[in-house]
Amino acid sequence: MNSLPLIDLLIVIAYLIAMVLVGLYFSRKNTTADQFTKASGNIPGWAIGISIYATFLSSNTFLGVPGKAYGSNWNSFVFSLSMPLAAWAATKYFIPFYRNSGEVSAYTHLEHRFGAWARTYAVVCFLLTQLARMGSIFFGIALSLQALTGYPMAMIMIVVGISIVVYTVMGGMEAVIWTEVVQGVINTIGALAILYLVVDSMTGGIPAIIDIGKDNDKFSLGTLSPDFVQSSFWVVLLYGFFMNLNNFGMDQNYVQRYHTTGSIKEAASSVWLCVYIYLPVSLLFFMLGSCLFAYYESNPALLEPIRMAAATERLPGGSPAAISQLASTLTAEDYGDKVMPHFMVTKVPVGLLGLIVAAIMSAAMSTISSGMNASATVFSVDIYQRYIQPDVTPKQSMKLLYIATTVFGLLGMLTGIAMIGVKSVLDIWWLLSGIFASGMLGLFLLGIISRNTRNTEALIATIIGIIIIVWMTFSPQLTDEYAYLRNPLHQNMIMVVGTLSIFLIGILLTRFKKTKEPVGEAVGEEI
Structure with a gap:
């Protein structure tokens, strides 16, 4: 990481070491599978709410949302607007169901209703979803850090992935939740810092940003006509409702957290806390994307290295002339994900840059670590204990969780490496x-x-x-x-x-x- 100033490099290294030490601290408590997967139900509701918020606020949000807003408009924000209705359904029906059933797995109920095939099908879908989620987040963090370090994206994913695996395996769910609380705060501060720097760098300030955004239709939520062929307001609203209902209602990442609180009321309040925080913060990221668009629209010469980087990634091994020709044809949508990392490299001052890099890393690590823990829990309960060895001893159960957590972390990392070159991480x-x-x-x-x-x-x-x-x-x-x-x-x-x-x-x-x-x-x- 020799292209980062020394102080920023030290901040990033200190953050990685701190995460590993957190895992080491909580490893002393992980003597049972119940503690590893549910933290023995001793986590306060407010901490769960912030941890769920941090899971939503992944690097897909930190990088993908500003990139999407830069390349198009605020249409994807409608996804966030659908969250309250999905949260209402989850808190009224799903959370009481899970708490009363006492099952740590979200999918055990399906076997009771329809047989083993239903449970297995849901588990396979969940695990594939988690690999896609972890892979896209690994890709997002590597995309950013590559712009800052110049190192290959695959190498970055391996280094970050090993750190995540270590603290997640050692610390279990309790470490995941408390690190997510810290990471959620760091992520929000980092986004606010970047937004301030963009506005401060913009000639004409906020009025100029608003004028440029209006002229280029950057604040549109999508057409309100009943159009389901393009990404209209209604398409994103329906998608958001069903996806958020899946998140709050049956995604193991969230269901597992419902068991870590002391009561149904605390679990429900944690979901609403997540919604109350995430809605305005997600709007902040869309504002950031629009501000970046206005800044680079006012300074078009600064876009040339961004276009060249995107073209080089799409045409590896191509001649300079071919890459330059391709770069001239790329649109804002093609290189939107690369704009914020470029701004960070060129405009964020020394010291603050390291903190923002740590914020982006924490956004990735929080979601990946929870995905690893949830995937390991589902594999242990719904696959291994269901089909391979039902009567596992406590010692065997812990060993299984450690191995499964490691394996799913590595698989997520490999999925991220396979995504190198995609157009939009979101x-x-x-x-x-x-x-x-x-x-x-x-x-x-x-x-x-x-x-x-x-x-x-x-x-x-x-x-x-x-x-x-x-x-x-x-x-x-x-x-x-x-x-x-x-x-x-x-x-x-x-x-x-x-x-x-x-x-x-x-x-x-x-x-x-x-x-x-x-x-x-x-x-x-x-x-």
Whole structure:
């Protein structure tokens, strides 16, 4: 990291060492699987709320959101606007269900309702979602640090990944939560610092930023017309609602935290605290992207190294002439993710740069560490103890959790390396999460809402739903000869249509069998 000033380098190294020491401190308490996965239910609700907020505020937000706002507009902010409704559903129905069941895994209920296949399907979808999430975050952090250090992205992912693995394996869930509390604060301060520096560097200040943003339609939330082909307001709102319902309602990252508090009320309050904090902070990141656009629009000569870097990444090994020609054709959307790292390199003063790098690293580490812990828990409970060795001893259980946490951390790192070269880290995450999460959310809603749906109807609905998800995902790649078979909807609708397909087909099949009890009983009664 010799391109960073010494003081910034020392700050980054000190942060990494501090995270490892936190894991070492909490490792003394990790004598049981219950402590490792649930922190024995002793974490206060406010700390859980900030940790959930920190999980949302990953490097996908820190880098992907400003990059998205720079390249397009505020359309993706509608995702955040959907959070309150999803949080309401989760706190009213899902949290009481999980707390009363006592199951640390979010997917045990599916086996009780539909059989082992349902639980296994949901677990596989969850693990794939986590690999996509961790991979995109590893990629995001490497994208930023490469601009600061010049080191290869793969090398950066390996160094950061090893640090995350060490403190997560040693510290367990309690270390994850308390480090996320610190990381959430650091992330927010870092974003505010960058925003201040951008505005301060802008000739004309805030009025000029607003004028340039208006002239280029940077503050638009998307068209309000009922358009589901492009990324309209309604497409992002529907996607956001179903994805946030999946996050708050059945994602193991969050469900596991509900068990770490002392009561249902504390668990519910933690979700609302996350929403109250994340909504204004996510708006801050969109503002940051618009401010960066105004700054570079006013200083177009500064964009040349950014375009060249993006072109070089897309055309590795190309001649200077070919790279230069490609760079001249790139749009703001093509290099949006690289703008904020470039601003940091050129405008952030020594000392503060190290703190902001630590903030970006903490944004990545918080989400990756929680994903590792949750993935290891699901693998241990839903796969290993279910199919391989049900009667594991406490010692064997701890060893299994340590190994699984390490393996999933390394797999997430490899997934990030495989993503090198993608256009937008936020787009690739939204696409992959929608594909994997829609199936398990639809099945889960079917299981808790429709009391009369049984194994056969659920299985048929899931198979049909998977076929629909696969078609919507891959049909755009069909040749022009089969253009009529392409999915006409926006890719974010995969999450919406996939979820509703499984749920509604299951309901229709249940009605078709003319069950004696009415379908669609109130969720509260079913739970």
